[in-house]
Amino acid sequence: MAKKVSNTRLVKATLLALWFTLKNLLRKPVTIQYPLIKRPLPERWRGGTFALTIDPETGEENCIGCKLCEKICPSEIITVEMEKHSGRGWAKSFILDLQACIQCELCVQVCPTDAIVMLHSMETPTTRREDLILDKDKLEANGKLYHAAWATGLKLQRLHEPKKPSVISR
Amino acid sequence: MTFAESVSHGAILLGAIIGVVTYLTWVERKFSGRLQSRIGPYLVGRPHGWLQPIADALKLLSKEDITPTKTDRFLFNLAPIWVVVMSLLGFAFLPLTINWVLVNIDLGLLYFSAIGSLIVIGVFIAGWASNNKYALLSALRAAAQIVAYEVPLLLSLLVPAVLAGSLNFQDIILAQEKYWFILFPVVGQISGITFLLAALAEGNRIPFDLSEAESELVAGFNIEYSGMKFAYFYLGEYAHLLAVSILVSILFLGGPLGPLLSGGVWIALKTLIVFLIVLWIRWSFLRLRIDQMMMLNWKVLVPLTLGNLLVAGLWVSLSR
Numbered sequence: 108m109a110k111k112v113s114n115t116r117l118v119k120a121t122l123l124a125l126w127f128t129l130k131n132l133l134r135k136p137v138t139i140q141y142p143l144i145k146r147p148l149p150e151r152w153r154g155g156t157f158a159l160t161i162d163p164e165t166g167e168e169n170c171i172g173c174k175l176c177e178k179i180c181p182s183e184i185i186t187v188e189m190e191k192h193s194g195r196g197w198a199k200s201f202i203l204d205l206q207a208c209i210q211c212e213l214c215v216q217v218c219p220t221d222a223i224v225m226l227h228s229m230e231t232p233t234t235r236r237e238d239l240i241l242d243k244d245k246l247e248a249n250g251k252l253y254h255a256a257w258a259t260g261l262k263l264q265r266l267h268e269p270k271k272p273s274v275i276s277r
Numbered sequence: 278m279t280f281a282e283s284v285s286h287g288a289i290l291l292g293a294i295i296g297v298v299t300y301l302t303w304v305e306r307k308f309s310g311r312l313q314s315r316i317g318p319y320l321v322g323r324p325h326g327w328l329q330p331i332a333d334a335l336k337l338l339s340k341e342d343i344t345p346t347k348t349d350r351f352l353f354n355l356a357p358i359w360v361v362v363m364s365l366l367g368f369a370f371l372p373l374t375i376n377w378v379l380v381n382i383d384l385g386l387l388y389f390s391a392i393g394s395l396i397v398i399g400v401f402i403a404g405w406a407s408n409n410k411y412a413l414l415s416a417l418r419a420a421a422q423i424v425a426y427e428v429p430l431l432l433s434l435l436v437p438a439v440l441a442g443s444l445n446f447q448d449i450i451l452a453q454e455k456y457w458f459i460l461f462p463v464v465g466q467i468s469g470i471t472f473l474l475a476a477l478a479e480g481n482r483i484p485f486d487l488s489e490a491e492s493e494l495v496a497g498f499n500i501e502y503s504g505m506k507f508a509y510f511y512l513g514e515y516a517h518l519l520a521v522s523i524l525v526s527i528l529f530l531g532g533p534l535g536p537l538l539s540g541g542v543w544i545a546l547k548t549l550i551v552f553l554i555v556l557w558i559r560w561s562f563l564r565l566r567i568d569q570m571m572m573l574n575w576k577v578l579v580p581l582t583l584g585n586l587l588v589a590g591l592w593v594s595l596s597r
């Protein structure tokens with residue numbers, strides 16, 4: 108048996124419901140007409156495509172082919188081949204299959220050289236599946252199309268570090 | 278009126294009603310949007326989506342006409358036609374200005390309510406012929422609900438008739454020349470509100486839309502219908518709603534009476550206001566449970582309208 112509700116409360120609730128919708132009627136609509144007006148993406152947006160960064164000073168790739176992103180990826184969509192020459196590692200090939208990507212940003216978080224970043228891009232659907240399998244060339248080209256999101260591996264790793272004791276100047 | 282005249286007037290009325298009903302869906306969507314701080318249809322026919330109903334109608338017209346295999350074919354196809362015809366028939370008796378009425382009979386009010394309650398047969402046929410458990414359950418609910426709410430509907434409908442001393446719509450309108458019946462102290466307000474509530478239940482509108490409770494019955498009695506047949510049900514529902522709005526404006530708001538503007542404008546304005554109130558109620562309340570709905574009917578509305586009718590009758594007989 109349900110608890111009995113008093114009649115005054117029922118009437119009150121009824122009038123309150125009517126008043127609530129009436130208030131909405133007098134308000135300005137909050138709708139944003141998406142294709143016509145675009146909302147700014149948040150700073151730490153993750154939801155678009157990826158890019159492999161290039162060191163702006165030397166023009167060399169940042170990726171050292173360490174395979175950390177390949178290991179951490181929950182849906183196992185990153186495949187990296189490593190080669191070593193000129194004193195450091197390089198990614199011989201780097202394939203990221205965006206079809207199964209869950210946008211978790213873990214690959215960005217583990218990258219020790221800020222090589223892989225997520226981009227401020229939202230409208231990236233295509234009509235062909237092949238376009239979603241990103242190789243090294245496409246990833247580098249992506250970096251020129253959109254600007255990178257705030258989060259990079261080193262920044263995020265620094266957040267986890269214990270705070271350094273403040274130096275007292277003498 | 279000669280035969281040719283009445284046929285041509287009927288055709289004009291039919292076309293006008295279908296056009297108005299098509300645009301009522303647009304009004305409903307825009308107004309519902311505003312009640313929820315949205316803007317409703319916008320892009321089809323910018324800036325306010327005024328081509329949207331035409332686009333919807335064209336889409337429904339161009340769909341394939343499907344009759345599922347395990348249905349009763351004859352009844353399945355009869356149901357939408359029945360619903361539309363019965364909803365549109367009522368308009369013949371409604372005066373749209375003081376003099377413009379297609380069929381002017383003395384028992385207009387009685388005839389109108391009789392035809393309005395025939396719609397449920399179409400709904401029940403649809404539920405039965407669909408051979409679908411959800412459709413059948415929904416049709417049973419609709420039948421129970423409409424039969425139950427017929428009682429307070431008629432009892433509250435009789436109050437204006439008693440006050441005017443006639444069942445003819447024109448007499449009822451002319452009796453409101455001094456004041457509208459909704460302004461009649463206590464009796465008028467009670468019968469107006471109970472009539473609106475009972476009419477909402479008759480038309481299967483929220484908060485009484487138990488026969489199309491999506492969470493329980495998927496879509497209700499029209500679950501197997503698609504394309505133009507579905508559009509017929511929709512047309513029937515909205516035509517009925519329009520008829521009820523016109524009826525409220527005639528019985529309680531003085532219909533075409535009003536200063537300055539012509540009668541047609543006044544009745545259109547009043548009907549629109551009643552329709553918007555129905556929408557306002559729709560977006561403010563939750564769907565009632567079936568026992569709550571029946572309780573509201575038998576324990577609240579029926580005694581209230583019965584007592585109300587008694588008071589109205591006493592007042593009329595004493596004031597003579």
